[in-house]
Amino acid sequence: MTGTALPVIGTGCADLPVLKERGQREVFCGLTGIVWLHRKMQDAFFLVVGSRTCAHLLQSAAGVMIFAEPRFATAILGDRDLAGMADCNEELDRVVRQLLARRPDITTLFLVGSCPSEVIKLDLARAAARLSREYQGAVRILNYSGSGIETTFTQGEDACLKAMVPAMPAAASDERALLVCGTMADVVEDQFARLFAELGIGPVHFFPPRRAAALPPVGPGTQVLLAQPFLNETTRALVARGATLLSAPYPFGVEGTTAWLRAAAEAWAVTPARFASAIAAPAQRARTAVARYRETLDGKRLFFFPDSQLEIPLARFLARECGVELLEVGTPYLDRLLVDPELALLPPTQLAEGQDVERQLDRCRAQHPDLTICGLGLANPLEADGLRTKWSIELVFSPVHGFDQAGDLAELFARPLQRIAKLKV
C-alpha cells in the first residue's frame, strides 16, 4: 500500500511522564474562537456578554481590525448592571432585540459567556431559552461560555459546537453517516469531500456547517471523525446522542491524513486496494511538497509553548515527516481520549501540560532551540533574544489540514528559518 508503511520510532509518548505546571498562562481565552467561527458560519452572530476587556481582546488579539460591521459584538456590562440597578436580563433582551433588528440576515445567535458574566452568575442558558421563545422560527438562540476561567483558546470552539449538538436534527435512519468535526477552511473540506466520495464513504457532513441554520443530523449511525484535537466536550455530547467516535490521529501531514482517512475507510470497509489507489496521487503530491521544506527543517531543535492544542499533532508531523528534534511540547491540557493515537506516534520528548510561563521561558532560553512555537505575546521578545519563532495563531487561521496543505504546513515552520538566512541586516 503506497504511503501507508509507517516508520516506527520507539514506542511513542503514551507512557512518558508529563510535566504539569501551574502559574501564569500566556494563552488566549475561549472567546478567541469567535474569530474563525463567525467566518465559518456566515449566518451566525456571536454576542459576548462581558466587559470592555472582552471587546478589546476580540479586536486586538485576532488582528481583525478591519472595522467592517462584524458578526460579533460585546454587550458590555456597566456599573448599573452590576449594582443591580438595571435588571441584567432585561438589559440583555434589549441588546439582543437591538442587534437582531439591525441584522435580519442572522439565523443563529450565540450568547457567549465571559469571565465577568460567569462570576456574577448571569444565566445565559435561561436567557437563550427565553429569547428563543420570542424569536421562535426566526432565529435560533444558543449559548456557551468562552470565559478564561473555564476555557483556553480553542476550547471556545469546543464549547460552541457542543452548544449546537442538542439543536442537531435526529438522523432519519440508523444508516451509517460520517460527521467530520472541527472548523476547517471550506477549500479543505471540499478536498476531503472529494476524497470521501472517491472512497465510496458517505453521506458525509461537516460540523460546524457553513450555515448554522443547516445543522447536520446525528444518530446511532453517526461516525464521528475529528479534524481538530480539541473537541472533547462536543465528542461526548455527540456520543450521548448515539454517535460513535472513530479514533485516529489528526489529518496533518501525509501520515496523519492517511491514518485519519483510513479510520473512516475501515469503518466503511473500503478495500485496501481502493484506499491505496484513492490516496496515491494526493499523498504523493504531499510528499513532494513536504520534501522541499524538509531540507530546511531536518535536524532542527523545536520548542512548543502551549497554545492551541494543536501542539502534539503538529509536533508529531514535524518530527516524523520533517526530521525535527523535539525539545519540549507544551499543551494547555492533555485529554487522553483525543490524543492517545497521536501520543503513540510521537517520538519521546518532554511533554508539558498547563503553564508557568516564566519557568517555561527559562527552560526555553537554556535550551536555545532553533525554532520556538509560541503565542504573539512572546514571539518578538524571544526574537530579540536571538531565537527564531513561529507564532502559533497562524496555525489555527491558515488551511493546514490534509494532503494538499501538508507542504503549506511545513512551509509555515520553515519560513522563519529561511527568512533569517536571507537577512543580512
Add this chain to the structure above:
Amino acid sequence: MQLTLWTYEGPPHVGAMRVATSMEGVHYVLHAPQGDTYADLLFTMIERRAARPPVTYTTFQARDLGGDTANLVVSAVREAYQRFAPRALLVGDSCTAELIQDQSGALAMGMQLPIPVVPLELPAYSKKENWGAAETFYQLVRALVPARAPGAPRPPRPGGRPRANLLGPTSLGFRSRDDVREVTQLLASVGVDVHVVAPLGATPEQLRTLTDADFNVVLHAEIALTTASWLHRVHGMPMVRTVPIGVGATSDFLAEVGRVAEVDVSPALDAASSRLPWYSRSVDSTYLTGKRVFIFADGTHAVAAARIARDELGFTVVGLGTYSREMAREVREAAAAHGLEALICDDYLEVEAAIAAAAPELVLGTQMERHIAKRLHIPCAVISGPFHVQDVPARHSPQMGWEGANVIFDTWVHPLMMGLEEHLITMFREDFEFGDHAGASHLGKTAGGAAVLTAAVDPPATRAPAAPDVRVPSPAASLSAPEVRWSADGERELKKIPFFVRKKARLNTERFAAERGVDVITVETLYEAKAHYGK
C-alpha cells in the same frame, strides 16, 4: 449594558499596563484570569517592543474561585518581586478580579516589601484605558514624590537654564516617541532643558525628582493632566497646557513657555522652520480651499487638528468629535468655534453615520475612521490612536513642533492628491485609450486584459466606484418624505458637472429641493440650487 462592535479604548488596566511598560524598573501585578494576557501583544506585536511588558498575571481559574484566589495574588507578588527586582510595584485588578473583591492592592501592601507598592483601583465597568493610564501615573507620582509641607514656598530656582518635565508620552501613545524628540529640540531652541520625560522611559528614581524641574509640559492631557494639576496644586509647579501640534499652536506653545520660564522666545519664533506656511500659500494648494473635513480623534489631537485644518490649510471643518469623554469640554469649545456641535461618543456606528451624513471630502481620524472612510470612498489621514502597527513608522515622524507640522502637511494632503488621482482614472476610463480593453501602456501592445490586471492589483476597497455619488447615503433625501427624485434631464445635466464637485452638487440640490418641497429635480432645480448655494 452597551452593545459594542469595536472599541476606541481598552479597559483601564490596559492604561495601567501602558504606564508600567513605558517605564523602567516598574512592575505590575495584575489579578486577572487566563486570557487577559492578550494585552501583551499590543506591546510586543503592535508596537514591536523587544521585551515583554513588565506584567505578571495571577491567572486564576474557575476552580480557584471561592478558594485561594487571594493566595494567588500573594504568591504572584512574591515571585514577581524576586524574579524582576522592580524598584516600584503596581498591584491591581482586571475586570473579573474586581468582581471577586480580593483587595489585591491591600494584600500586596501587607507584604512589607522594601519597595514602594502602589495599589491601583481602576473601576473597569465605568472607566476606560486613558483614564486608567492617567490614574496610574498619578498614583505612582503621588507615591514617589516626597511630601511637601502645605503652603511652604517653592525653593528658589538655582541659576542656570530652566528645566521642564515632559508629561504624557506613553507606550502605545500616538507618535509619542517622535514627539518627545521634537519637543525636546523645541525647548532647547529657547534655552530650556528637559528634566524628566514621563511616563515614557522614566525610572522611579526620576519620578522622585519631578519637583526639581521648574515647570511641567502637558503633552497629552488624557494621560498627564491629573498628575500635572496635582503637581501644580500641591507643589506649586506651573504647567504649560498648549500642545504644540501645528504651526500656530507651536508658536503659542513657545510663547507660553517663555512666560512660564521667563525666557525670550522671539529669536526662536523668528527662526521658525516649518515648511507648512509656504506650502500652504503655494498656488498649487489652492485646490485645498474649503475642503470639507471631518475630524474624530482623542481630545488632544482632535482639538489640534481642527485649528490646523481651518487656519493653516484653509479647510472647512464640517464635523468634530472625540471618544475621550474626559476631554469633552475642550472639544465642545473647539467645535463651537467652528459653528459645530461636537460629537462626543464612543459608538463606532454612530461615528460612521455622522461621517456619512456630513459627506466630507477628507476624514481625519483614528484607524477606525480610516476604515469608515475607505468604505465611503473618502480620502483619510490618521491623526490619533487607538494604536495600530502603522503608527510606529520606522522613520522619525512627529506630530508636534515645526517638523510635526511638516509631517502633518504631507500626511493630510497626500490622500487628497491620491483621491484626485483615483477620480482622474475613473474619469478617463471613458476615453478609449484608458478603457478596460487597453493594456497598461508600459506593457506594450501585447498586454491585453487590463481588466484582469486591475482586478488583481487593485484591492476592491480602494477601487473608485464607477459612480461615486450613488454609494453615499443622501441625508437630505432620507430626511424628506416623499423622497426627492431626479428627472432624466436633471440627472444628465448633473453628469456634466466636473466629477470632483458632483457629489456636493447632488447633495446641495437634493437638500434645496427637499427644503422647498420639490419632488422632481429638473435641470432648472439644479441651477436654482447652484445659484442659491454659490460654487
